Amino acid sequence: MQMIDARFFIALYKSNNNIDIMPISLFREYAQKPLIVYHNKKEVIIELYCDECKKYNKSSLTLKSLKRPGGHRLYCYGCGRELAYLGSKADVEAMVSKHQHEVELLMHEMGFDDYFTEPFIMYELINHIHDMAEDKKIRCQCGSRNVAANIGTDKIELICKNCGSVYIVNAANQEDLEMVRKMQSITIKSKSCRKLTKY
Structure with a gap:
């Protein structure tokens, strides 16, 4: 019997360039700040809280689109800030690694890594x-x-x-x-x- 992989992963952007990666099961609903996840027969609804705008942003994704390679970037509709990245475990981990490398490279190129305390x-x-x-x-x-x-x-x-x-x-x-x-x-x-x- 083949098991159905009913998980996807979400990377939640936090302050100080920290990123929380958490698995989401399509068989469960989640309701705690900053993330609310629920679904119907055709789509998954994700609500992400933006600390800047002080409100939730709703995104709807079809179950089929969750399997799309490359993942999904989720933004705040008010201020345009990127709140999260959604996709397979491999896509999310690759994105997080790329993001951290880009920040480190930028700080190094500007000479800030040796100058700033943090x-x-x-x-x-x-x-x-x-x-x-x-x-x-x-x-x-x-x-x-x-x-x-x-x-x-x-x-x-x-x-x-x-x-x-x-x-x-x-x-x-x-x-x-x-x-x-x-x-x-x-x-x-x-x-x-x-x-x-x-x-």
């Missing part, structure tokens, strides 16, 4: 700070959104170009990264505002 944390933090700036979520109390970034070995200094005030974003460990990712916005305390409050 290169992967800094890489994630730079991307996150850049996205926040693009979404106009970084500003100074003086009213300016014109902010420069000075990158250190274990921190990023956000400097208001208008008043010169500085906000330090620590990047020494995983906790620092998680703290910043939970922030809705960053407001730099202005030197001029602090002086005004003294009188």
Whole structure:
């Protein structure tokens, strides 16, 4: 009797370039953050939670398409962030290996692997700070959104170009990264505002 392989694998992207790989059985349903999986007779429905947008994204895949070589990339419909990769065990493992190699190569080419205290944390933090700036979520109390970034070995200094005030974003460990990712916005305390409050 031939056994039916009713499993596929999903790689869930996390912060700090960590990736969780987990098997999903078509005979079971899963319902815990960030992943909900259920199915009907024709398709598998996958809901993935996006920490940026604070909502679930639903993707429907036919059972036939799950066998397609090359797998499936699953994105957030709100911010466009890649949330997961779905496919056979071989496809998922190959993708994870390629992803990690690309990040390591990029960090090495930029000379960051020897410079930063925690290169992967800094890489994630730079991307996150850049996205926040693009979404106009970084500003100074003086009213300016014109902010420069000075990158250190274990921190990023956000400097208001208008008043010169500085906000330090620590990047020494995983906790620092998680703290910043939970922030809705960053407001730099202005030197001029602090002086005004003294009188």
